Amino acid sequence: MDSGLSSVPTIRQGLPGSGDERWNSATQRANGQQPGAYAAPAKPLPPNDFQKFVLESTGQALPLFGAGFFDAAPDNFNPQASAPVSGDYRLGPGDELQIRGWGSVDIDVRAVVDRNGQIHIPRVGAVPLAGVRSVEAESTIRNAVGRYYKDFQLSVTMGQLRGITVYVVGQARKPGAYNLSGASTLVSALFASGGPSANGSMRNVQVKRGGRTVTELDLYDFLAKGDKSADVRLQDGDTITIPPARGYIALTGKVATPAVYELGGDKDTLGSTLALAGGLPVVADPKRAYLERVDPSKKPARSVESFALDAAGLNRPLRNGDLLTVLSLSPEFGNAVTLRGNVDQPVRAPWREGMKIRDLIPSKSYLMSRASVQRQNSVLLTTEEKQRVEDGYQLTRRAQDASSPRAFPGDASGAYGNGAPGQPLDRPGPRLRGEGGVREVRDNADTLAERIGNLVDEINLEYAVVERVDSQNVTVQLVPFNLGRALEDANSPDNLALQPGDIVTVFSVTDVRVPQAKRQVFVRIEGEVRRPGIYQMNPGDGLSNLLEKAGGLTPDAYLFGSAFYREEVRQTQQKNLEQLVRRLEAQTQTQLSSSAASVSAVSGDASGTARLRLEAEARAQQQALERLRNINPTGRIMLGLQADNATVDALPDVRLANQDRLVIPSRPDFVYVLGSVNTEASMLWRRGGTVQDYLSQAGLTSGADKDELFIIRADGSVASGNNSSSWFNRSITGAAVQPGDLIVLPEKTDHESAWSVFTRNAKDITQIIYQFSLGAAAIKTLRE
Structure with a gap:
């Protein structure tokens, strides 16, 4: 070629x-x-009679083991x-x-x-x-x-293989003739036909060719072990026969694969079936198993027996209709004691003979909580920076939940500004400037003072408790002890001997409220004192002791105008204000409902006028409620000083509490006049000057309402004509004015303007706050 x-x-x-x-x-x-x-995938098999029987007996809808393999076909x-x-x-x-x-x-x-x-x-x-x-x-x-x-x-x-025709008969999900590839095997043909039906056998599938049985396939060997040794390649004209199942048993409880299992023959044992199910999980209790057996020849036909899953138990033969339940282990510890609460690390420690409290808590350093250590490590962070870190954590969690790469610090989602990593949109953080990278910390007096004295969670050394469980009687016994004495003296009776299962709980002073005398007190004083700052006070100290530590007053101090704040009082004020708003809302709704019913009964032109008046009334009441909601209680306590006798010796005997704050201003030289006057201005204070003197100097308008005249004092109190008898021996216009006072003269209400509405509401609101403050101070004083 x-x-x-x-x-x-x-x-x-x-x-x-x-x-x-x-x-x-x-x-x-x-x-x-x-x-x-x-x-489309094949429909799942309906439950057979034994599955329904198990459902009625146990309430569990157990699947037929292996049927799910063919559901995806x-x-x-x-x-x-x-x-x-x-x-x-x-x-x-x-x-x-x-x-x-x-x-x-x-x-x-x-x-x-x-x-x-x-x-x-x-x-x-x-x-x-x-x-x-x-x-x-x-x-x-x-x-x-x-x-x-x-x-x-x-x-x-x-290339393309030849086609063959095989027949699937018996208890098949979809019996019939199938045109398959010449390379098809028995397993692939079963998958094509949907596998056995709900009553068909998975353990004795046969292939018949030329009048003889070529192979018998146990699908459980394939599904549980991957054994395809009995799988053969099919030939044209082969018949696949699926006989009925020989019987069923059910495995429930703590088994690896709870399901209904088909019996393979008379040699099936509990151990061989558990092996098909994947064995027992580690949380199963091999000492407790219950076997429910069905025997139609007896009456009643059902019985139950208990045995251990030892060698003899695993060799027990199974019968059709058996239902085995394996119980779980009890999670009870046999040799452990638990330490929890305000400690460095909650732990479950191994118990040993003779173990005591000091063995579990060797020293007080073990009581330093992780939160306390974190606060010490973050002393350089400002409040804004701490909030930024928290926002970053929350944003990261949201990003993980949403699987969104954009929801992360520095993304374009809007949570962080300018695309800069870690920079929130509205929170300017610390900056690095200059070649040396000087850190500009944006702290202020409030944020800096809040972080002093709060680094460590104070421990209640007077009380800790051991919870002791008696498993025999199923009871709990509380054994309290003095933690401080237990840690100081190993021979102290408070150094209790521990038993297995004991739970030792350590409390902070905020977990269980302790007497004020046993708590640390950090108080802030600022203004006109010689050494403003934050001081640690002794239990029982009062305002005079605080002033003494601060070096006393300066010559410019205006003690009458002092402001004393307490966090507990602020919380009480906030709670009372919320209750007041809820009560007024309910009253407003009731009143408006009654007014609406009255308006509906009016007809003609008067109906429109009444409806407009009702709408105006509703808007006014809603605005008043909104103003109340916007009030931010400060927790101020009135010291009750007299303007002409405001000395250190006249300070009330109020014991200081943690986070108290005393602000002593300098004496102002002005008096403020607002409202229906010709000149709203700040006027120089003159000793002996009265309200009338300042009103005459400012000039009254024609709409001034002198009956509603009131004064907001420098100490936060309110004086008006309604309570002048309790403050003065003469009318409010003849009252002496003190430096820093605010004189407010409203307009008459019959032609209310925006300013008159403001002044009237300001008077009401200040009186409400004043009453809250007096009430909270009285409650606090009585409690202490």
């Missing part, structure tokens, strides 16, 4: 469409589907239509081969084995391939071509 390129013989032959496409389309048409249509599954062909596959009529050659001959042939077991290659002739293994097909064809050509290369690959 001429080996020149121009004289290379060309052998080409093909079939329309690729093998996979033709096979898939033909299979879908044969099953009533349009080519390329999606095959589509209704028109085509097994191995395009799967690789194993080397031991034997060719037969209908198999397709793709033959390509190059060199001295150019071959591109797609050949199909005919009924005689041969393929035909142009210029080569017939090549017998029936019964030839797929791995030997290339060498067989190479020898046939080599009889005519030399110096060539050859490649043979399998």
